[in-house]
Amino acid sequence: MSTAIYTHSDCQGHDMGEGHPECPQRLAAIQDHLRATGLDMALLWRDAPLVTTQALERAHSARHVQELTALLQALEAREETRALDPDTAACPHTAAAVARAAGAAVAATDAVIDGEVSNAFCSVRPPGHHATRSEVMGFCFFNNVAVAARHALDVRGLQRVAIIDFDVHHGNGTEDIVAGDDRILMCSFFQHPLYPYSGAVPTGDNLLNLPVAPYTRGPAVRDLIEQHWIPRLDAFKPEMLFISAGFDAHREDGLAQLGLVEADYAWITERLMQVAQRHCAGRLVSCLEGGYNLSALARSVAAHLRVLAGV
Numbered sequence: 001m002s003t004a005i006y007t008h009s010d011c012q013g014h015d016m017g018e019g020h021p022e023c024p025q026r027l028a029a030i031q032d033h034l035r036a037t038g039l040d041m042a043l044l045w046r047d048a049p050l051v052t053t054q055a056l057e058r059a060h061s062a063r064h065v066q067e068l069t070a071l072l073q074a075l076e077a078r079e080e081t082r083a084l085d086p087d088t089a090a091c092p093h094t095a096a097a098v099a100r101a102a103g104a105a106v107a108a109t110d111a112v113i114d115g116e117v118s119n120a121f122c123s124v125r126p127p128g129h130h131a132t133r134s135e136v137m138g139f140c141f142f143n144n145v146a147v148a149a150r151h152a153l154d155v156r157g158l159q160r161v162a163i164i165d166f167d168v169h170h171g172n173g174t175e176d177i178v179a180g181d182d183r184i185l186m187c188s189f190f191q192h193p194l195y196p197y198s199g200a201v202p203t204g205d206n207l208l209n210l211p212v213a214p215y216t217r218g219p220a221v222r223d224l225i226e227q228h229w230i231p232r233l234d235a236f237k238p239e240m241l242f243i244s245a246g247f248d249a250h251r252e253d254g255l256a257q258l259g260l261v262e263a264d265y266a267w268i269t270e271r272l273m274q275v276a277q278r279h280c281a282g283r284l285v286s287c288l289e290g291g292y293n294l295s296a297l298a299r300s301v302a303a304h305l306r307v308l309a310g311v
């Protein structure tokens, strides 16, 4: 069995302007590094399909899906760019990118549940974890991981899934969507205080939020994961794991001040793989979120993928 990597060239078309950290070069850097290290040969490369409206509506309000889709299609037709929040802009190619990013997460979920592949990584953008049920926010349009988790529950009939978010920012969008949904356990750590300045007090009993102070390094984060995430995951016994895999807690990343390195991402991935093996028959889908230092991002994704693929 193998590890699939879902991506699409459309995901590089979304461009929020000169100097924006969430840039098309992020995916190119990952691909270049996988090729240079030969790790690309160990992965099953798959084109991300377009997401369906029904899949988006399992995590977002129908009105939001309709309005945002119409807006992005209008920008595509008129070849216009528009700012949607202070950090987030849509360009003519954003419509295709968001549809591929969420489509990748759903297709990866199907492939893993069907046993075609052991696990999967979605090398996609835009990211999703700040996208709330009805709002675009913080570089995110639709919440790729939440859409995939709801697909696993509502369409594929799973009873319980876990979402693990190790991006340096609090996944407020995912929390907004899944809070109170007892079929989903969400575990995260995030730098606090930091954008979006939420998460210190979780909004549901199904959320395990671990705010950590700036300048916290890998060993302290590993201790927190060992003491809090793992027992809670073992008690919950999820049938599938979804990872919001942001790599901006890396010490070289300029958007935050945590001190993780590649070995920490490998360790976290190993611990989550063990949870997946204990409870989920190995079922795991990981979706790229943040990570803005191109070199650190590429090296960290490679460390994550080496563990997922067992190479």
Ligand SMILES: [Zn+2]
Residues within 6 Å of the ligand: 167, 168, 169, 246, 248, 289, 290, 291
């Ligand atoms: Zn982030």
